[in-house]
Amino acid sequence: MRLTLSVWIFALLLFISVSAVAKRPSQTQSVAPLEVYSIKVDYGNSQILVEGAGLDPTSASATLAGVALNLNPASTDSDLLFDYSTGVAEVVNSSGNYIVVITTADGSFTTSAFIPFGLVYNPPSGDPCPCQGEWDYFSNADSPYGYAELTPYCSQDSTDFVTVQFYDTSVGNYWVSWTSWDSASSTGMCAQYIDGPTRNLTSEGQFDACADYLRSIVEVWGSGGSSCLY
Structure with missing residues (x-):
């Protein structure tokens, strides 16, 4: 039986449509990558400020020179605030480059941060001026x-x-x-x-x-x- 031209065109369009559906990638929810823009030291309040994106304070942790930092509750997904204690100050006791590792549920970030001055642990003073x-x-x-x-x-x-x-x-x-x-x-x-x-x-x-x-x-x-x- 000879197929008409219109039938061939319909069959071709149906094949293209099925192929497109078969090759369409599955859609998954994207997760913001862990990014670190800067690492700053607050000497007066014995804290480390990490600025970035996708930092996820609900799962974040960090180490400085291999010593654990304590996550401050004021942290956000763009600013992680870590408190350091005497254990960190004893290791980071002079200027130099020190390894910082930031870890969240979405990944880990390792970098070498230059600390210009040795750390000294100063308990929070409660002064009315935060600086x-x-x-x-x-x-x-x-x-x-x-x-x-x-x-x-x-x-x-x-x-x-x-x-x-x-x-x-x-x-x-x-x-x-x-x-x-x-x-x-x-x-x-x-x-x-x-x-x-x-x-x-x-x-x-x-x-x-x-x-x-x-x-x-x-x-x-x-x-x-x-x-x-x-």
Whole structure:
């Protein structure tokens, strides 16, 4: 029996349709890969901050130089906060490169992180300014590990921004301690560069505490005459 042209066309289309269905890949839910963007040390509060994506705080764990870190409950899937204790400080006791391993249910990430200064375990102080512990650490450490003996390069003081900055020309370190507050949005920040994370302030009272503390640093070390860079 001779098949008509229309029947052949229909059979060909049916074959293509079945083949396409057979070759269509199965769809599975994608999982965000574990990525690490930066690792920062908060010396004043004895913490390690890991910034990245897909970090999954429900399953995250980490080691620094082979010693376990303690996951802080404030961690999120983009910021993991780990507390370190005397065990870590005893191993990471000088500047150098140390192996950091971040592990979650979705995978593991290993990298070598440069720690510029040996760690010292400082129990949380509970100061109203969340940066005060870190400022204490560096303001009491001699150069190149801090700015205890340095005169400020500059200082700036206003109702919503206070900074005091030190420049150690012998080693090329530029220390910036600062805090700011935006009354319109009721948000603020404080930080220590180098070397620490920027911290969010939750109240104007916290900003006042940070500003008063920086003013005490200016009062103790004097004030430089140059314009501030930040």
